[in-house]
Amino acid sequence: MTAALRPDLAAIAEMIPKGARVLDVGCGDGALLEVLSTTKGVDGRGIELSQQNVNACVARGLPVMQGDADTDLGEYPSGAFDVAILSQTIQATRNPKEVLGHLLRIGRRTVISLPNFGHWRVRASLAVHGRMPRTRALTFHWYDTPNIHLCTIADFVALAGEMGAKIESALALDDNGRTRAMRAESWGPNILADGAIFLLKRD
Amino acid sequence: MAGSPKFLRPVADTGADIGHAITFDLALTLDCGKTIAPLTVAYMTYGTLNADKSNAVLVCHALTGDQFVASAHPVTGKPGWWDTMVGPGKPIDTDRFFVICSNVLGGCMGTTGPAEIAAATGRPYGLDFPLVTIRDMVRAQAMLLDALGIEKVLSVIGGSMGGMQVLQWAASFPDRVVSAVPIACAARHSAQNIAFHEVGRQAIMADPDWKGGTYQLHGTQPSKGLAVARMAAHITYLSEMALQRKFGRNLQEREQVSFGFGPDFQIESYLRHQGIAFVDRFDANSYLYITRAMDYFDLAAEHDGALAKAFAGAKARFLLISFTSDWLFPTAENKHVAHALNASAAIVSFVEIATDRGHDAFLLDEPEMFATVRGFLNSVALSVGA
Numbered sequence: 398m399t400a401a402l403r404p405d406l407a408a409i410a411e412m413i414p415k416g417a418r419v420l421d422v423g424c425g426d427g428a429l430l431e432v433l434s435t436t437k438g439v440d441g442r443g444i445e446l447s448q449q450n451v452n453a454c455v456a457r458g459l460p461v462m463q464g465d466a467d468t469d470l471g472e473y474p475s476g477a478f479d480v481a482i483l484s485q486t487i488q489a490t491r492n493p494k495e496v497l498g499h500l501l502r503i504g505r506r507t508v509i510s511l512p513n514f515g516h517w518r519v520r521a522s523l524a525v526h527g528r529m530p531r532t533r534a535l536t537f538h539w540y541d542t543p544n545i546h547l548c549t550i551a552d553f554v555a556l557a558g559e560m561g562a563k564i565e566s567a568l569a570l571d572d573n574g575r576t577r578a579m580r581a582e583s584w585g586p587n588i589l590a591d592g593a594i595f596l597l598k599r600d
Numbered sequence: 601m602a603g604s605p606k607f608l609r610p611v612a613d614t615g616a617d618i619g620h621a622i623t624f625d626l627a628l629t630l631d632c633g634k635t636i637a638p639l640t641v642a643y644m645t646y647g648t649l650n651a652d653k654s655n656a657v658l659v660c661h662a663l664t665g666d667q668f669v670a671s672a673h674p675v676t677g678k679p680g681w682w683d684t685m686v687g688p689g690k691p692i693d694t695d696r697f698f699v700i701c702s703n704v705l706g707g708c709m710g711t712t713g714p715a716e717i718a719a720a721t722g723r724p725y726g727l728d729f730p731l732v733t734i735r736d737m738v739r740a741q742a743m744l745l746d747a748l749g750i751e752k753v754l755s756v757i758g759g760s761m762g763g764m765q766v767l768q769w770a771a772s773f774p775d776r777v778v779s780a781v782p783i784a785c786a787a788r789h790s791a792q793n794i795a796f797h798e799v800g801r802q803a804i805m806a807d808p809d810w811k812g813g814t815y816q817l818h819g820t821q822p823s824k825g826l827a828v829a830r831m832a833a834h835i836t837y838l839s840e841m842a843l844q845r846k847f848g849r850n851l852q853e854r855e856q857v858s859f860g861f862g863p864d865f866q867i868e869s870y871l872r873h874q875g876i877a878f879v880d881r882f883d884a885n886s887y888l889y890i891t892r893a894m895d896y897f898d899l900a901a902e903h904d905g906a907l908a909k910a911f912a913g914a915k916a917r918f919l920l921i922s923f924t925s926d927w928l929f930p931t932a933e934n935k936h937v938a939h940a941l942n943a944s945a946a947i948v949s950f951v952e953i954a955t956d957r958g959h960d961a962f963l964l965d966e967p968e969m970f971a972t973v974r975g976f977l978n979s980v981a982l983s984v985g986a
Contacts, residue, residue: 456979459949
């Protein structure tokens, strides 16, 4: 099962300490939670919007709440989890700042992964063709995309700073799922990385 | 027997096959302080109990349900009320699980209730029957499980009032429940819930044939009142959208309105049919008692108003299911329970099924509900090797 885990999820799994209480917001079919539970003894809970994915989680024996990151995080008490995870979802929320605020409040640490709209191919696509960019990671048209709040790595780093979150570590992601450590504030990853994973802690 | 009203006598005496029944000489002490003795519990089982007794699934029925969850009703001949969910190869698979369903305390299908003969007087209880609660119903079920030698159930499952019993099981007997599936329910009856029940009760008690609850002694039954109660309640089980889709303003076997009070509209005819069909299989006093039990249900009240405390000892894995168009037990109420369970650190999943069929959806063909329950039970069974 571990072998089947998407590389970016595997990278997130690396960041989670053994036996932690974990809330995976937008947990999909529960692949990450299952790996965390079987290999790290994590007490994991999920939130997921799609009925089909919720059923997949339930069938795996994973506790999952069908719900919406935009509306349901307020119900969770502060500090209830060791780690709150939001993977490849923040760009699809209606209010990313509020969602991030809740995650930082609920989890003692927060792991966020996101696509980087500052990648050079995205910039080039808009600059050269004058059309809204479509990439391997962002396949939608401007009119049907669920990704309504795209940002660059630099944008996210700025927001995290504004919200008093400390970036404990950051990984650059490429489209093949390879990860490498990056300095979040440097300009390089913001041009070269397809995405990023941040481990945050509220100061 | 033919042609005679069915509930002038207890159902068991009418010759109807009520399935199995166990009579306990031990008195059951109720929440109201009174006792019932002897207590009879009528029940059905499906499937086979395995050697280590780890595959028992208790199904709790709703207000007007009974023990015939997956087999034909002895009075109406209709299929079991949940035979889409329970049976061989069904989500609650009787090839794999031993399913038990008992008629609730206060019911009228063989379990002790107001229509049954009181030992002390030799006459039907009528309104001398003590008020029972959801917790009393669960106590009676626990006595049944004791008698069957089943210490722990793999799952306790039910919708609506059945879901209330499921929550009560988890709160009252946390050590006896491996998993719990409350569907389309709440941890308390709302003012609106109570209001609709009161309309139904008043309809019954306003029927001259009710005779202060002593109709069995007079050879009558408050059929009109009970039918109206059922009609009013039935509206609450459906959504506005489903009513519009099924009936709209369609006329019943006529080209134009009759300028009278006959059943011009299909919806009227449908409701009248629901009412009339109901009185053939249900006792009016039972309806009073069971609706009251639901009204009194407030799981948090037993725990200083903190629902999470009710589940403090809960060891079960929970699966809660609600339906988008259910306005009787809306998603918010089900979620309220889920959050209380989360706050008590229970292991809980929550699913909201999209449907326009209202509260009744839990009894209908809802593939997503079936898939969820099937997957959940399978994972629970695997986790305990059942």
